[in-house]
Amino acid sequence: MRYEGTTALVTGASSGIGSEFVRQLARRGADIVAVARRGEELEALAQEIRSATGRQVHVIPFDLSVPRAGRGLAERVAEAGVRVDTVINCAGIGVTREFGDATEDELRRQLAVNIDAVVDISHAFLPQLVSSGAGALVNVASLTAYMPVPGMAVYAASKSFVVRFTEALAYELRRSGLAVMALSPGPTATEFYGTSGTEGSGVRFQTPQQVVAVTLRALQRRNPPISVVSGGRNRFIRRLMSVLPKPVVLRLAHSRPAQV
Numbered sequence: 001m002r003y004e005g006t007t008a009l010v011t012g013a014s015s016g017i018g019s020e021f022v023r024q025l026a027r028r029g030a031d032i033v034a035v036a037r038r039g040e041e042l043e044a045l046a047q048e049i050r051s052a053t054g055r056q057v058h059v060i061p062f063d064l065s066v067p068r069a070g071r072g073l074a075e076r077v078a079e080a081g082v083r084v085d086t087v088i089n090c091a092g093i094g095v096t097r098e099f100g101d102a103t104e105d106e107l108r109r110q111l112a113v114n115i116d117a118v119v120d121i122s123h124a125f126l127p128q129l130v131s132s133g134a135g136a137l138v139n140v141a142s143l144t145a146y147m148p149v150p151g152m153a154v155y156a157a158s159k160s161f162v163v164r165f166t167e168a169l170a171y172e173l174r175r176s177g178l179a180v181m182a183l184s185p186g187p188t189a190t191e192f193y194g195t196s197g198t199e200g201s202g203v204r205f206q207t208p209q210q211v212v213a214v215t216l217r218a219l220q221r222r223n224p225p226i227s228v229v230s231g232g233r234n235r236f237i238r239r240l241m242s243v244l245p246k247p248v249v250l251r252l253a254h255s256r257p258a259q260v
């Protein structure tokens, strides 16, 4: 896949894995549309990218928890006069709490950002992605997609949705020229661990740089995989969780949610 002369839209671009996608895609020659709520962080990143790479960066501060986020975002992108070749749906929210202790608003926002926005954005941008045929659609899931995680029940289930949805979409689009991929990182050193409440549990983290490099390498293959778990240790955990008896999986995932 060549990125020169193409434009990549990245959600969750204000921090963590999303901002690293922006950096690595811009270094490979892509212009960028950077989306998240925090406009100041996006502007700072845009300045960094422009002076480091000379690429164009459009900043769109946008709350993806609103209804029909895909349509709203597509309108903003069209107003900016941009057509998009690649979409990285990276924005996500994790709440670590027993289900009964989470507030309605936390649950609603988690589902809206992790599921509704991913579906809406994929749908709203699909025509231009397919007509470009030069890019990719990457939906960021999680290692937690592959197991039930007590204490992060809604988060893990929302990421299972992302994997299944994306794999099916990849099959539907197998002859379109668009690479469609679900990316499942394991524990990664980002702000996520502050905001999801899973910090400080002796976890072995990957860096966002490693996660993004794995993804972009996978997209370079002649037939990119439709689903990628980042890191050998995380792939081992995924396999282990698929063969262990469910009560053991539940106990392990509950006692060490940040390990998965």
Ligand SMILES: NC(=O)c1ccc[n+]([C@@H]2O[C@H](COP(=O)([O-])OP(=O)(O)OC[C@H]3O[C@@H](n4cnc5c(N)ncnc54)[C@H](OP(=O)(O)O)[C@@H]3O)[C@@H](O)[C@H]2O)c1
Pocket (backbone or CB within 6 Å): 011, 012, 013, 014, 015, 016, 017, 018, 035, 036, 037, 038, 039, 041, 062, 063, 064, 065, 090, 091, 092, 093, 094, 113, 140, 141, 142, 143, 184, 185, 186, 187, 188, 189, 190, 191, 192, 193, 195
């Ligand atoms: N870190 C990990 O260990 C890990 C593991 C597996 C999967 N993941 C997944 O990787 C993705 C990126 O997470 P990260 O680790 O990079 O965490 P992060 O640093 O907390 O980044 C999350 C991003 O999502 C954006 N976001 C959250 N709510 C939003 C909303 N309502 N509207 C628009 N943007 C919103 C945030 O931007 P604003 O706050 O500026 O809106 C931020 O840019 C997520 O989908 C996460 O589930 C992370």
